[in-house]
Amino acid sequence: MGLDEDIVSTCAAFCSPVAKNQYLVGSPDCSGVGCCQAPIPAGLDFYLLQFRRFNGSWSGGPVTVYIVDADRLSSYRMDEMQASALPAVLEWVISNSTCQSNSTTSPECRSSNSFCKNSTTFLGGHRCHCSEGYDGNPYLVDGCIDIDECKFPENYPCFGDCNNTIGGYLCQCPLGFEGNASIPKGCKDVDECVHPHAYSCYGICKNLPGSFQCQCPQGTYGDPTTKGGCINITIKNSFPGSKIALVASGGFILLIVALAAPFITHKIKVQRVKMLKEKFFKQNHGLLLQQLISQNTDIGERMIITLRELEKATDNFDKTREVGGGGHGVVYKGILNLHVVAIKKSKIVVQREIDDFINEVAILSQVNHRNVVKLLGCCLETEVPLLVYEFISNGTLYHHLHVEGTISLSWDDRLRIVLEVARALSYLHSSTSMPIYHRDIKSSNVLLDDSLTAKVSDFGASRYIPIDQTGVTTAIQGTFGYLDPMYYYTGRLTAKSDVFSFGVLTMELLTRKKPFIYRSDDGDGLVSHFSSLFREGKLADIIDPQVMEEDNGDIQEVGALAVVCTKLKGEDRPTMREVELILENLRLKMHTPSCTKPCSREHIPAQGVVTQEVSRQYTMEEEIMLSARYPR
Template identity: 35%
Template structure:
């Protein structure tokens, strides 16, 4: 038989084994339905009570279709394929595409699609968030690891000729990844030009999450009014329970992995999967477990001179008596054994001596290596200490220079003990630069320790130790339903004045001007007397006095981001003014910068506020706790100030110094009382239309406890106000 014929024969055997393993792995529980139409239903899934491992794995086989269709539990999610090997479900949903249509008079129809399942998450590695349109900002809101999550992408084009078939890189079509552990989501849209320049060839925007590779963009999709009626597949990740493998093995009665199988902790999230060990096949979740594969019968792996012996999970090919070598077809083959004489005793003794000497040499080299590594580690720690300014810090502390009389140096060991080895239960919050842990020093002081994301084993980046601030953030004060928090108008106006004064100091009074770049209510801390302190300078930048802006990659928080900065990537001091304007509106209305409830227009707080001002409905949206007649003029005055801060053209926004002076004047009530009809209306400058935008993606994450702490209130440094 020639080599080609042998290769074909081996290929056929391999295919036979694959088919047999697949059919065995798709086995249902004994006595249960094995298929629904063309879909195999392997255990732990099942079509009736007693056939599935839990109610989450119930498959509703709807026989009203021909052939019957399988649906997941009591949902409208159709199951296309169930994979035991990698824990994936291929599904589709007839309402999976969200849409937003326009005509010359404006939006004519809008759609928002919702998808979710209580147990199975949407695969982050095998799906893509996709948007189609020529004037479209599409994003989705979802639940990620028990937290809220939003992400999206931007797609623009001016003519059909700009678009390339098959390309989804931001011109007519854009795609972005989704987070790991996403369990539910719904879509939303916005546009910069209300489709005014693209109505003729792109009347609708579409958004959907689809299996990676299952959708190919076509220019005809831009004008297809029925595109939302299409159905595309997506992949769900499923696991057993919510325990890790180690935890599940401690409960043998409910442990799902049966005989000759292994437990796997997937990357998709909580729970575990089972897989047959190498050399075994079957359904690892059934009581009979995985069965040994008899490779001698299925593969015929030995050559003509070798004898095959099947073993549990494997096999071997032995050579005939008097021969040695490997009898497998792809092995070295069997060859006659050479004539051997007994080794002399001297040779055996020499071998033993050499072995003992080699062991001593290995132990000696290992001891020397550990000693050298320990010395190297000590030198590296000293270099890192010096590089990060440790010697200068020690000198200033000992000499009481630089207002560091109350600062202290802590060893990494002290901070590990204080935070219980950085236990997850000690996490206070998180930021763009690292995690914040609550700790207790040896003298009983409560502190917050900020650990950088770039912090390695040898502490290449210093850790920061702050005083623990008890009253959380301004976001908690405004939005949390806690009756103990004071929310009077005087408190809110005082907080606004303190924050404005701090930012004004950064811009105008510091020796080197500083742009904060991430001003938001969750970055404003409140001490025990509810005094405001601006925090989280992880993205802040200092500039020279002759500079007017920074050109950087767009960073910040969606809802607080200056639109000019988002378009031009140029951050100015007026960008901080815009973000502060959003904080003022939060103080006035008690609403979040981005809301997932209410009508479409209420999801962006700034646009909602500005439209209410233009329509003279301001007092309808003011928080009921401050909407009193006695302070009506002050509320309107502060609202007008916020409107100026939120001007789309940064040139017409006030400086932070002007904002701080205006708020302080209102607080002290100096001069004549300002009446509504005397307030000067801020000039609204329309943003120039943009001929073409570059593709961009944006993503924000919302954590329930993302507050960080600042330094002691006594001996306050201006940057920590």
């Protein structure tokens, strides 16, 4: 009953010596004899229990009462419940609001894999739930986590090979079997002998579980896996009754069999290796890659490289051929078709890394820019996929910049390198068929060739963004110190996320400070400290002394560009195209000779107007780098 003792739910029970403690809770039998049950209406703040005796039927003995979630109530016996706790659920909703009209979302459902559902009680309100295939907390960013259905076969039956996918799972029969892997004994053995041409058997075929055996018919010998490979054994008895001729013929036959045995064994091994390569090809999403490159025949013809070619190019992946490694794999140096190449063997340990590998192939196969590392091809015939790049001989920008000693790259080289990185990002954002966001711009991902030309590399974390979208919500990837704080806190990836990382890279080139470990005396990170000094007119306190000595008046403008690129709000940052034009103008001014006489037209910078506009913008710089103060 309610707080004012109005009865809102009731039931009556009568004692029976025969039926004592023998009824199931929640069953139709629990309706008055030995036990009874009454539902608690939704929406009550208080609920008072009272027991009353009818006509002396209650002797005053012990009475047991349980408050239990009705949906969880099943086959608990009353005598079993006395020593254990039963599940009870507190029903709650986000009151005074409902899901957005014509939508299944609400501001409270922060996870990208969640949905909103209005409450069906008279209280109104709504609740958030994780999408199908996800579990966790829908009220947190990335709170709904993909369920690995393969770890719970009792809930997601799979009687074959189980592969977890994003938001679901893939259940398929093992190699050599076909059918429905989701039911017991649903995978049936493939009878390879029914399809001799598909499985290359032109002799006597014997089906085996998951495989088959092929041999030449009696009276023949040779290779049963090739058409016409089985040859008749002809014994010509030139001398009837002559044992010598028979023994000689038998010896000849044994010799032929002995010579043919290694050949047959080799063929079987080759067939097995071929089948294994096909298995790895499918496992490594080869069909998806074929679909991605099929629209461009030029890419398709040069993309696929065999394992044998790569083994020859690297001396079977000799340890001495290793030239580097990183978060996505080990890199080998090799010679392929008289060209020096870099071969990356990916460290595939989880499904997401396989997706990253295919993502990198799909992106780089369609990129052609002098400041982006060139992808030459890939190999899918091994358990671990392989990528083949042009070989960049001079290491990374990080190693050139952070060398021991006082002398590093010249200021002219640094300004040219940052311009080349800006050109590459501007191309990725604006000139490809679909915009590409790199997501991990940093000095260790910029390679330098013999002439110190910059090449942007490592596209494992990159994303395509449809042209009709300004951004996309995705899992956070990148490197702390370079990571856009708005992307980090919201999960919203835009082109301005790369602009922020580029601004940090520019500060690194100006200061020779490592963004991921730098802390000022006040505990500020590189971005916050650099911006504060710029605003106070003390930028020289943090600039690399070598740069100060080589300065020709451009440090303040480059510093201002770095500051505006790292503004907290993405809409306050320039685009990479605008950054490219500004740096082009600065480089042009650096290499324009000074005039002692009236200058001719060719000596006048072509983009002076751009410089004036940029300068006015930088003088209005504000301190909004709050996120950079937090430890990364």
